[in-house]
Every structure is written in C-alpha cells, then in structure tokens.
Amino acid sequence: MDMGCIFCKIIKGEIPCYKVYEDDQFFAFLDIRPTNKGHCLVVPKNHYRWVWDVNEDYSKIVNKIANAQKKAFETSWVVSFVMGEEVPHAHIHLVPRFENDGHGPLINLESVKEFSKEEMQEFATRIKNFL
Numbered sequence: 001m002d003m004g005c006i007f008c009k010i011i012k013g014e015i016p017c018y019k020v021y022e023d024d025q026f027f028a029f030l031d032i033r034p035t036n037k038g039h040c041l042v043v044p045k046n047h048y049r050w051v052w053d054v055n056e057d058y059s060k061i062v063n064k065i066a067n068a069q070k071k072a073f074e075t076s077w078v079v080s081f082v083m084g085e086e087v088p089h090a091h092i093h094l095v096p097r098f099e100n101d102g103h104g105p106l107i108n109l110e111s112v113k114e115f116s117k118e119e120m121q122e123f124a125t126r127i128k129n130f131l
C-alpha cells in the first residue's frame, strides 16, 4: 500500500467508488471520468507501479470483465488501453464502444461524459450481473 495513492484508498474503501469486481488480488471499478458508459479500471490490489509488474492472472481478470461489458452493453466493441501516467498504480482501462458514441474511429480520451450517480450505479450493476 502507498498512503498517498488514490487507487489504494479506493481499494481500501476510504474513497467511495462504483465497484464492479473484487477478488483477493484484483479490483475493478468505474472510472469517474468515463469516456463512455461502463468505462472500467482494472487494478491489482497491491500497489504496483506498472502493469508489467503484475502477474499473469491480471490478463484473465481483464478478459473476464471485458466479456461481461460486451454482454452488459450489447456490443462486441470493447477497447482497452494502458498509459500508466495518470495515477501511479497499475491500471488497465476497458471501455465499451458503440456506433455514434461521440468518439471517432479512435476513442478520444479528452471526451469525458457526464452520467448521474444513478446511471453510474446502474452501469456497475449491469456489468456485475454478467460476472
């Protein structure tokens, strides 16, 4: 754990989030700056700086959540990306995409959407229902 890390605080429950998944190693929650409905962040519970430092179980969980998003939002188009520079705790973005979703052929990371708390909660529940 890193005391100053916002994701460590979310994992510990010190900062609220829209939780999608949790097991002994991994945690997934909705990005509060969503580029589309159901935009998730998948993180290891231990504080690793980079995704490359995390064990191979990580990819299995990312796969599982992406497939749940596909069913939850009835799309075959889920994009993933890793930058690692926004928060210094390893995280993978998973974003469901749709035709005419306001992005171009490539997702525009600056195009953040606004959803109500109720909508965000509903998106998290929808994904959980397929896990």
Ligand SMILES: [Zn+2]
Pocket (backbone or CB within 6 Å): 001, 002, 005, 006, 007, 008, 009, 046, 047, 048, 088, 089
């Ligand atoms: Zn952390």
